[in-house]
Amino acid sequence: xxxxxxASPKGGSGKSTTAVILGTELAHAGAHVTMLDCDPNRSLxxxxxxxxxxxxxxxxxxxxxxxxxxxxxxxDQDGEIVIVDLxxxxxxxxxxxxxxxxxxITPMRATTLDATVGARxxxxxxxxxxxxxxxxxxxxxxxxxxxxxxxQHSGIDSSLxxxxxxxxxxxxxxxxxxxxxxxxxxxxxxxxxQGNAKAAQDNASHFxxxxxxxxxxxxxxxxxxxx
Numbered sequence: 001x002x003x004x005x006x007a008s009p010k011g012g013s014g015k016s017t018t019a020v021i022l023g024t025e026l027a028h029a030g031a032h033v034t035m036l037d038c039d040p041n042r043s044l045x046x047x048x049x050x051x052x053x054x055x056x057x058x059x060x061x062x063x064x065x066x067x068x069x070x071x072x073x074x075x076d077q078d079g080e081i082v083i084v085d086l087x088x089x090x091x092x093x094x095x096x097x098x099x100x101x102x103x104x105i106t107p108m109r110a111t112t113l114d115a116t117v118g119a120r121x122x123x124x125x126x127x128x129x130x131x132x133x134x135x136x137x138x139x140x141x142x143x144x145x146x147x148x149x150x151x152q153h154s155g156i157d158s159s160l161x162x163x164x165x166x167x168x169x170x171x172x173x174x175x176x177x178x179x180x181x182x183x184x185x186x187x188x189x190x191x192x193x194q195g196n197a198k199a200a201q202d203n204a205s206h207f208x209x210x211x212x213x214x215x216x217x218x219x220x221x222x223x224x225x226x227x
Contacts, residue, residue: 002102002215003072003082007124010108010117011088014143016043017178018107019085024187025208026081027056034075036084037061038068038093043182044085051185065093072100090124098128101136103215105168107143110153115160122165137218138166141207145171168210175200 006019016039023033037044037059048059063071068084075082084097098104104125108118118140125138140160142153160167172178176195177188184191188201 001076001080001082002219003076003084003100004211004215005084005086005097005101005104006107007086007094007098007104007121008106008108008118009088009090009120010114013109013114013118014107014172015039015088016041016047016085017181018105018141018143018172019044019083020047020181021172021178021188021204022105022208022211023057023083024054024181025204026212027054028187028189028205029208029212030056032056032080033058034080034082035059036063036068036071036082036097038063038097039085039087047182047185049185050183051191053185054187054190063093065091065096068093068096069100072097076100090120095124095128098125098136099132102218103211104136104138105211106138106140107172108140109144110142110150110156112152112156115156137214139168139211139214140165141168142171144174146174166214168207168214170203170206170210172207173199173203175203177201178204 006015008015023035027033033056035044042061044059045061072082086094086097106118106121108114125136129136157167177197177200180194188204
């Protein structure tokens with residue numbers, strides 16, 4: 001089953017929040033999910049310590065560069081999805097994780113700075129593609145989006161699409177429930193209601209469905225010969 005790497009060199013982009021939302025939604029839908037906490041900030045481990053981990057999820061931390069590929073392969077089993085929350089700088093560990101990914105997702109706020117810094121992830125992926133001799137599927141998700149899009153957001157979206165960058169819809173909106181996951185642990189269904197809980201659940205569910213569709217589309221395509 002697939003491996004999803006959550007990668008961004010920009011702090012505060014919502015990387016760990018995206019990982020938790022995706023992991024808990026996939027588990028809620030019935031998938032078994034292994035989440036690898038490879039960020040020195042240990043945000044996933046913090047989330048896991050704040051409340052009971054949802055069923056069908058396990059969180060592993062303290063994974064070294066030399067262990068990352070073996071760890072991914074050990075948990076990349078039938079019926080199991082691996083989500084890797086990567087550190088926010090380009091390292092050998094990040095490169096090795098990306099090389100194993102069936103999909104790389106870069107969370108990004110709709111600002112010029114985030115778009116500029118986020119482009120570094122795309123360059124890193126392109127380097128890994130050249131080394132491996134195969135494409136690595138890549139997509140951006142806008143995070144902490146306001147209900148009314150700014151001109152800057154629309155401009156960045158249009159520019160990225162014009163460059164052929166895949167953008168996941170829906171955006172992950174700015175919601176109290178999302179940030180509260182790290183206060184209460186658990187998932188959007190088990191923690192105390194925060195803000196418009198139903199809207200947050202719907203947003204998270206539709207995002208996870210969009211990611212899952214990409215994975216299914218990729219896995220259904222003929223793979224051909226790989227180096």
